[in-house]
Amino acid sequence: MRESMPRFSKKGYLTSQEAARALGVSLRTVQLWVEDGSLDVTKSDGSRRITQESVIQLLSKRKVEFDKLVSAPNRKLRVMVVEDEQVQVMMYQLRFEKWGLPVELDTVNDAFEAITRISNRAPDVLIMDLNLPGMDGFQMMKTLTNMQAASAMKIVVVTSLTKEDIAAEGGLPETVNVFYKPVPFHILETMMKDLVAGLAQSENPGKH
Numbered sequence: 001m002r003e004s005m006p007r008f009s010k011k012g013y014l015t016s017q018e019a020a021r022a023l024g025v026s027l028r029t030v031q032l033w034v035e036d037g038s039l040d041v042t043k044s045d046g047s048r049r050i051t052q053e054s055v056i057q058l059l060s061k062r063k064v065e066f067d068k069l070v071s072a073p074n075r076k077l078r079v080m081v082v083e084d085e086q087v088q089v090m091m092y093q094l095r096f097e098k099w100g101l102p103v104e105l106d107t108v109n110d111a112f113e114a115i116t117r118i119s120n121r122a123p124d125v126l127i128m129d130l131n132l133p134g135m136d137g138f139q140m141m142k143t144l145t146n147m148q149a150a151s152a153m154k155i156v157v158v159t160s161l162t163k164e165d166i167a168a169e170g171g172l173p174e175t176v177n178v179f180y181k182p183v184p185f186h187i188l189e190t191m192m193k194d195l196v197a198g199l200a201q202s203e204n205p206g207k208h
């Protein structure tokens with residue numbers, strides 16, 4: 001959200017792909033914003049287009065909200081990443097640092113250690129792989145469902161397994177967000193920003 005405003009053309013509207021690039025989010029996020037009225041649409045050449053004005057307004061609104069969050073005296077959003085591939089761990093660390101969000105990032109390379117830490121101090125968000133040494137992600141998930149400390153966590157799975165692979169292992173809870181590798185960092189960034197905003201709103205309702 002710290003980048004400068006993107007350049008727009010004089011035509012007055014953008015395609016969904018252009019709007020996604022301007023806003024720095026996924027195409028699906030743009031579609032959701034159109035559906036909930038956050039972005040306005042118009043017709044051009046028989047096709048629906050997103051108005052530039054609504055994109056500019058949303059950019060400005062999100063920048064103001066983000067600037068407030070960064071300077072707000074809230075506690076940091078606690079995020080735990082469970083991943084045994086060190087290259088992937090470094091990528092998570094670099095991306096979270098680049099985003100500049102008020103996040104406390106904890107990285108763990110095996111499920112046993114993750115469960116121990118969660119039982120002592122559960123994070124707000126758990127991002128986990130399924131292919132883990134020793135106890136795999138499916139076993140870890142079953143353990144988490146019986147842990148009171150983990151009941152309020154948002155769980156995100158990022159895996160190289162296919163939908164069929166996951167189904168063959170009995171599937172995952174419907175509340176779990178599942179993404180497939182390579183890690184969709186642009187989606188995770190939007191998710192983290194929304195969660196930081198939600199945390200700030202819940203802890204300081206009178207400020208927003």
